[in-house]
Amino acid sequence: MTQTLRNVFVIDDDKANNFLCKVILEEAGVQSPVQSFYMVEDALKVLSSMSEHVSDEFPDLILLDVNLPGADGWDFLDNFRKLSGQKAKLPIVYMLTSSLYQEDIDKAAGYPEVKEFLPKPLTIELVDKIRQQYFHA
Amino acid sequence: MKLFNKNLLSIPPLGLLELKHEIDEVLTTAGSAAYLLNENLEIQFFSSKTKELYNISNESLGKKISEVEGYFSECDVTYYANKIFETGNRYRGKVTTTQGKHYMKRMAPYTSGERGIIGVIVAFIDITEVENAKLELEKSEHRFRDIVECSTDYIFELNDKGVFTFVSKQVEDILGYAPEELVGRRIAELLLPEELPRIVEASKTFDAHNGEQNATIHHIIKKNGEAITVDSRARTISDEHGKLIGYRATHRDITSQITAEKEQKYLSRILENKVAERTQELKAKQAELLEAQRIGKLGNWLYDCETGVTSWSDMIFTIFDLEPKAGIDDSYFDARIHPEDRGIVKKHKEQMLDGTAVSESVQYRILDSHDNIKYAETTVSVIRDATGKPLKIAGVTQDITQLKLQEEERKKLIADLLQRNKDLQQFNYIVSHNLRAPVTNLIGLTGIYDKTLKHTARNEEVIQNIRESAENLEEVLRDLSHILHIGSNVSNIKEDVDLDVAIRQVLKTLEMQIAESGATIKTDYGKAPKLYTVKSYITSILYNLISNAIKYRHCTRPLEIAINVEVGEKKLKIFFVDSGLGIDIAKNNSKLFGLYKRFHTHTDGKGIGLYLVKVQTEALGGSILVESEIDKGTTFILSLPI
Structure with a gap:
């Protein structure tokens, strides 16, 4: 709760979802840019380049889908863990997915990086809730 | 014998001795021996054949006959020679030599006209052949008499109901019934009730080939109520079509022969029958066992720890696809065990012997002569003495290929079903995810559509995304119906x-x-x-x-x-x-x-x-x-x- 929520990564191959997230986050008052990634590999590439030096651009929040072509959400988490040791700050990861499977929910619980498993669609109320829990208003 | 007529005997001594060579030849040819004694009973002459009766030689001439050793026991020549001098009588008797030859001994006075009795002629006529023939005759006469006197058989015929149709005359001597008294009666009336089942049973066991029945020994009741023992032999009588119409049999009265020994024989015969019966039963049981082994594809074997010899049932060879043969040991079978499984089998045997085996059974693979894999299970039991030392190892080996294949099939089926189930879950998961994704988008997008400002750039983008989401949804639904259609009909x-x-x-x-x-x-x-x-x-x-x-x-x-x-x-x-x-x-x-x-x-x-x-x-x-x-x-x- 030491900072303002800004700089969010959305990782999802669903174009409509990414547009929706961007609009909702902006409406909820997130200042800095929302970056969308259609592929896990692209997001990881950006993150690892950031981790080499402390940067304000480093995301505070990642909204991650489960089902993606190629590497999926779980692959992202496995690789993200490897990066975490080199970083100054840890982004909060929320899994944002249309999956309502208990198996996925249980699997997510095995990743300490994952704060919560959120059902789509993202709403302003959900963003407010996240902000209240982890960030300064 | 003509030699001993009066004319010859009246020849003066000198004349006789002069003719001694001729006499000897005649005597020898006739198979007879003779010697001449003087009044002092000294040997004056002996024919060659005398040597068969006495230990006599030329040195014996002039010696007393009593000094010469004879080859026969009973013959007091001296005694009778003295009698001859006293009485002038002739004597005769039989002599049997130690070599078993029989002789007719004749002793006669040797007289000279003026001097009266001057010597004794002792002659031996070989009657061995006659004696032997006589003995032989006596023997056969005796035998014949025995046969005649001991005629203990009667012959009879029965019809197929066991009713007498003919009985020979001897039956009257043996049973006291006249033949006509028996004809028309059932033989069962003459039998002891307790023996009846055994006799009926025996009557069924005719030799299929010649109709002969094994001899049976049983009792038969005489007219006076006494029971005698008979040796019964029978054969079947058939008509020209081969149909049984009766029995022909003899009964021999063996009552007097039933001594302890006979009784023993009778009992041992019964015993033999019992043994034969049991053997038959055992054979039947063994046949059953073999059949059961065949059906169950199950063989057994027994290893003798002392002799190191193993015996195998036929089925073992079948299971291992090997020819049964002599002079083999376990290695004959080991060669058939799958190379990868030989160690397991060997270890199991060792563990069974030292008592550390977890299970009595071991499963392994066999490669048959065509290199096909068969599955076998061997269950072993170790038989030990009181000290725990193994005596024998008994084993049962079963071909479980069928079971194994079924098990494999079942496993495969289960695996297939699990996979199918997993596939369905996955399908369910994906479908729900992909169906939900456009729906949630639609919900979210309609939520951010700004109704007050219809023609903003953002609203345009919202509408665009709504359309795409709807198309997505439609596509997923179409895929779904396509997929669901596969596999039906x-x-x-x-x-x-x-x-x-x-x-x-x-x-x-x-x-x-x-x-x-x-x-x-x-x-x-x-x-x-x-x-x-x-x-x-x-x-x-x-x-x-x-x-x-x-x-x-x-x-x-x-x-x-x-x-x-x-x-x-x-x-x-x-x-x-x-x-x-x-x-x-x-x-x-x-x-x-x-x-x-x-x-x-x-x-x-x-x-x-x-x-x-x-x-x-x-x-x-x-x-x-x-x-x-x-x-x-x-x-x-x-x-x-x-």
């Missing part, structure tokens, strides 16, 4: 499909893409058979596999696709070999054929092609395998039943 729409024609048609459809990609396609259909299958599925499978190969080609390497057909006994294999991008199989194998799974994002796949290939292949009773190496290429192997 497959058998109704099967037809003969020429595989080479089907492949050519797909290549024709993909002509444009092939030309654009610059791919070279080599096909080798071999003897591609006609398939009885669902044409649309085959076309769809071929289309998806070939178009995937084009879609996921390497960006720099020219694409080569080879399609080869291999025809097996029950299966047809089609190999699709490409030189494309390749897939990381180790990482993605489980997802490769999954619905809405994509591995490359540079092209517009939606992750349904391979899923369809898999579902359609399985609906046709086939299977699909993939081999791949990143940056080298991918091979899909499609197996279809013929």
Whole structure:
């Protein structure tokens, strides 16, 4: 709760979802840019380049889908863990997915990086809730 | 004997002695011996054959006869010679020598006209042959008399109901019944009730060939109520058609012969019968056991720890597919055990002997003479003495191939079902995810649509996204209905499909893409058979596999696709070999054929092609395998039943 929520990564191959997230986050008052990634590999590439030096651009929040072509959400988490040791700050990861499977929910619980498993669609109320829990208003 | 007539005996001594050579020759020819004694009983002459009766020689001449050793026991020549001098009588008697020859001994006075008795002639006539013939005659006479006197048999005939139809006359002497008293009566009336079942049983055991019955010994009741023991022998009487019409039999009265020894024999015969019966039963049991072993594919064996000898039942050889033969040991069978399993079997035997075995049974594989794998289970039991030392090892070995195959089949079935269940769960998961995704989008998008400001750029984008989400939804629903349709009523729409024609048609459809990609396609259909299958599925499978190969080609390497057909006994294999991008199989194998799974994002796949290939292949009773190496290429192997 030491900072303002800004700089969010959305990782999802669903174009409509990414547009929706961007609009909702902006409406909820997130200042800095929302970056969308259609592929896990692209997001990881950006993150690892950031981790080499402390940067304000480093995301505070990642909204991650489960089902993606190629590497999926779980692959992202496995690789993200490897990066975490080199970083100054840890982004909060929320899994944002249309999956309502208990198996996925249980699997997510095995990743300490994952704060919560959120059902789509993202709403302003959900963003407010996240902000209240982890960030300064 | 003419030698001893009066004329000869009256020849004066000198004359007799003068003729001694001639006399000797005549005597010898006649098989007789003789000697002459003077009044002092001194030997004056002896014929050659006398040597057979006395230890006599020329030195004996002039000696007293009593001084010469005789070869026979009873013969007091001296006594009778003295009598002859006293009385002038002749004497005769029989002599048997120690060598078993019989002689008629005759002693007569030797007289001289004026001097009266001057000597004694002792003659021996060989009567051995006569004596022997007489003895022989006496013997046979005795035997004949015995036979006649001991005639103990009577003959009788029975009809098939056991009623006397004829009885010989001797029956009257033996049983006291006149033959006519018995004719018309049942033989059972003369038998002891307790013996009846045994006799009836024996009467059934006629030799099928000659109708002879084994001898039976039983009692029969005489007219006076006494029982005698008879040795009964019978044979069947049949009419010209071979139909049994009665029995002909003899009864011999052996009552007097039934001594202790006979009784013993009788008992031992009964005993023998019992033993034979038991042997028969045992044989039957053994036959049952063998049959049970055959049906159960079960053999047994016994190892004797002391002698080191093992015996095996026939079924063991059958299980191991080996010829039964002599002079073999366990190694004969060991050679048949699957090389990988020999250690297990050996270890099990050792553990059974030292008592550390966990189970009495061990399962292993056998390679038969055609190298086919059979499964066997051996259960072992160690028989020990009081100190725990093993005496024998008994084992039962069963061919459990059938069981094993069923078990394998069951396992495979379960695995298939589990896989099917997993596939369905996955399908369910994906479908719900992909159905929910556009729906949640629609919910979210309609939420951010600004009704007050209709024509903003953002509203335009919202509308655009709503449309795309709706299209997505529609597409998922269409895929779904397509997928759900596969596998239903497959058998109704099967037809003969020429595989080479089907492949050519797909290549024709993909002509444009092939030309654009610059791919070279080599096909080798071999003897591609006609398939009885669902044409649309085959076309769809071929289309998806070939178009995937084009879609996921390497960006720099020219694409080569080879399609080869291999025809097996029950299966047809089609190999699709490409030189494309390749897939990381180790990482993605489980997802490769999954619905809405994509591995490359540079092209517009939606992750349904391979899923369809898999579902359609399985609906046709086939299977699909993939081999791949990143940056080298991918091979899909499609197996279809013929």
